Amino acid sequence: MKILLVEDEVRLAEHVSNGLEQAGHVVDTASNGSIALEHASTTAYDLILLDLMLPGQNGFEVLKNLRDFNIRIPVIILSALSNTEHVIRALNDGALDYIRKPFDFDELLARIGVIGRKSMTQQVTxxxxxxxxxxxxxxxxxxxxxxxxxxxxxxxxxxxxxxxxxxxxxxxxxxxxxxxxxxxxxxxxxxxxxxxxxxxxxxxxxxxxxxxxxxxxxxxxxxxx
The missing domain is CATH 1.10.10.10 (Winged helix-like DNA-binding domain superfamily/Winged helix DNA-binding domain)
Structure with a gap:
């Protein structure tokens, strides 16, 4: 899968990006919401991994703008915000999944796999x-x-x-x-x-x-x- 990782914590972004590439994915990174939207509007990603607490536009605003711009790329939220209200809001705003930080990397790969398999059922494999x-x-x-x-x-x-x-x-x-x-x-x-x-x-x-x-x-x- 071609994945856009939106994360402003440099070390975490590097760790997740390296792990995803070792698992067979192609990964681009963005450190804020504006860059993420620019990438998403010009590149055909299979998935976006989105932090909520970003500089400038936060993750909720990015979600809204993605939908307003009719960009239908699946989104998984990766966030330290753990309240149920945040989870509900993100899912209502269009995210397909919500993973709380800190997270187990194998779990992240499994969640990505679920979305990948759903996507594959709609296209030639x-x-x-x-x-x-x-x-x-x-x-x-x-x-x-x-x-x-x-x-x-x-x-x-x-x-x-x-x-x-x-x-x-x-x-x-x-x-x-x-x-x-x-x-x-x-x-x-x-x-x-x-x-x-x-x-x-x-x-x-x-x-x-x-x-x-x-x-x-x-x-x-x-x-x-």
Missing amino acids: KMVVAGLEMDKVKHEVNRNGKKIELTNREFALLELFMSNPDKLISRTQIAEKVWEVDFDMGSNVIEVHIYQLRKKINKGFETELLRTIVGRGYVLDSNPH
């Missing part, structure tokens, strides 16, 4: 393109039965291509869908990841699936020659 198969639930990829090990970022990148076979995907689209909002477009990080992904999905096979269209972007062929 397996994709096949030219013998390349992706299982988004098991986080597995294989080509003609041969298992391919991918990093979290490579998996997200391949998911974007497999969701749009035979379509030109530009660097800008890749940066918006797979990387952070503040991604440096002047870097060669995308090219490096494309190179590594291409090696992994093509190694040992006669045909190449991923093509570069010079100066324009990349295409995953559904019928390679």
Whole structure:
């Protein structure tokens, strides 16, 4: 899942972000409500983890603005505010779950898993393109039965291509869908990841699936020659 973590406590944000990435998620962070809304309005997140006591706009205001802007990303509240009235208010304002701080990280992963499974029931969980198969639930990829090990970022990148076979995907689209909002477009990080992904999905096979269209972007062929 691609997750936006909204947390102003730096150490906690780093701890949660690292843990989520180790669990297979792609994570962006925001330290206040305004940044969070900017990220949420420009990036397709699967989930937002939202603190309530934020500088500037608090979490309740962020929730309201998300709904006012018709941004329907699922939200889990992570807050030290433990009164029942806070929980009820957050749920009434549109949050799907409420976890009180301090929390057990395994519990957080379990709650995220519940939302992820609910989301998966509403979308395709397996994709096949030219013998390349992706299982988004098991986080597995294989080509003609041969298992391919991918990093979290490579998996997200391949998911974007497999969701749009035979379509030109530009660097800008890749940066918006797979990387952070503040991604440096002047870097060669995308090219490096494309190179590594291409090696992994093509190694040992006669045909190449991923093509570069010079100066324009990349295409995953559904019928390679």
